[in-house]
Amino acid sequence: MYFSTPALLLATLSLTPTLISAHGKVAAVSGDAGGNGTAIGILGGIVPGPGKNRVTEVDTTVFGKTNIATNGLGKTQKNGKNTVAMVAGTMDQSGATLPQVSDGGSIQGTFHVVTTDGAGPVQAMIDTTGTGQFADGIKANVVTDVPGNKGNIRPSGKVPRGLSYVALRARNLVARASNVNMDFPIDITVPAGTTCTGTVAGQQNVCFMKIANSNRAGPFGGVIAFQMAGGAVGNTTTATGAAGAAGAAGAAGAAGAAGAAVGSASAKGVKAGKGATAKRFVA
Numbered sequence: 007m008y009f010s011t012p013a014l015l016l017a018t019l020s021l022t023p024t025l026i027s028a029h030g031k032v033a034a035v036s037g038d039a040g041g042n043g044t045a046i047g048i049l050g051g052i053v054p055g056p057g058k059n060r061v062t063e064v065d066t067t068v069f070g071k072t073n074i075a076t077n078g079l080g081k082t083q084k085n086g087k088n089t090v091a092m093v094a095g096t097m098d099q100s101g102a103t104l105p106q107v108s109d110g111g112s113i114q115g116t117f118h119v120v121t122t123d124g125a126g127p128v129q130a131m132i133d134t135t136g137t138g139q140f141a142d143g144i145k146a147n148v149v150t151d152v153p154g155n156k157g158n159i160r161p162s163g164k165v166p167r168g169l170s171y172v173a174l175r176a177r178n179l180v181a182r183a184s185n186v187n188m189d190f191p192i193d194i195t196v197p198a199g200t201t202c203t204g205t206v207a208g209q210q211n212v213c214f215m216k217i218a219n220s221n222r223a224g225p226f227g228g229v230i231a232f233q234m235a236g237g238a239v240g241n242t243t244t245a246t247g248a249a250g251a252a253g254a255a256g257a258a259g260a261a262g263a264a265g266a267a268v269g270s271a272s273a274k275g276v277k278a279g280k281g282a283t284a285k286r287f288v289a
């Protein structure tokens with residue numbers, strides 16, 4: 007889309023819906039000890055991969071601040087503010103056992119790049135309380151990252167450098183981000199000794215992990231829930247007094263089989279047709 011005058015450009019931007027939309031999402035995750043999950047707010051297969059921004063971006067999370075250590079669960083265009091209770095919806099789609107992580111283990115999964123501003127690199131932060139308190143969280147090491155330059159990627163999946171990055175970023179901000187529709191594997195280590203204390207969607211000993219890029223147009227990503235396998239025995243210091251916690255540990259053991267299914271999600275998505283929708287503008 008080209009604009010002949012600045013006035014027309016401004017007029018067009020002011021017509022753009024001010025609703026947030028997001029462009030890179032955490033589609034599926036598992037733990038090294040099993041389980042299966044997806045990010046809060048994800049709607050699953052009903053959201054198409056290719057197509058116009060307004061149909062492909064509805065269920066991916068946008069966060070307000072590029073600082074990963076910021077509280078809150080973000081929001082999606084379709085359902086607004088993400089809530090702790092929405093973890094139940096992720097379990098409806100992904101199974102009754104949340105991703106299970108062994109001590110010093112990891113979360114693996116698929117990050118879906120929807121449009122050109124939804125790419126990597128990503129950062130990850132763990133909130134052991136399962137409430138969204140990421141300001142007090144633990145930084146997690148991203149071992150396998152999503153490609154990108156400050157959150158931007160070309161429609162081809164190639165990482166833009168130098169001037170081509172500047173041009174792409176400028177284009178993303180004033181016009182619209184082009185459809186990318188590709189999956190990339192992520193692998194994030196959970197520090198040894200992590201103990202989860204949250205109670206979420208009927209589950210005990212739940213942690214949250216926020217995974218997000220640093221694109222100033224978003225940032226974009228998602229929040230997932232997970233448990234430490236054998237939950238209650240994590241850190242004896244912090245586990246002391248958590249009398250009810252031991253009950254949940256049994257469920258963790260059964261998670262083995264489900265985990266393997268997601269681990270292999272490394273296939274690249276098929277390049278899709280170009281969408282032609284005005285992109286929203288986030289100041």
Ligand SMILES: *[C@@H]1O[C@H](CO)[C@@H](O)[C@H](O)[C@H]1NC(C)=O
Nearest residue numbers: 034042043044099100101267
């Ligand atoms: C795991 O979760 C993903 C994301 O919700 C879902 O697409 C997939 O079907 C689930 N796999 C299994 C084996 O339940």
Ligand SMILES: *[C@@H]1O[C@H](CO)[C@@H](O)[C@H](O)[C@H]1NC(C)=O
Nearest residue numbers: 198199200240241242243244
């Ligand atoms: C358990 O947590 C306490 C308090 O945070 C910490 O001092 C201790 O080092 C932890 N122990 C292990 C084994 O991680």
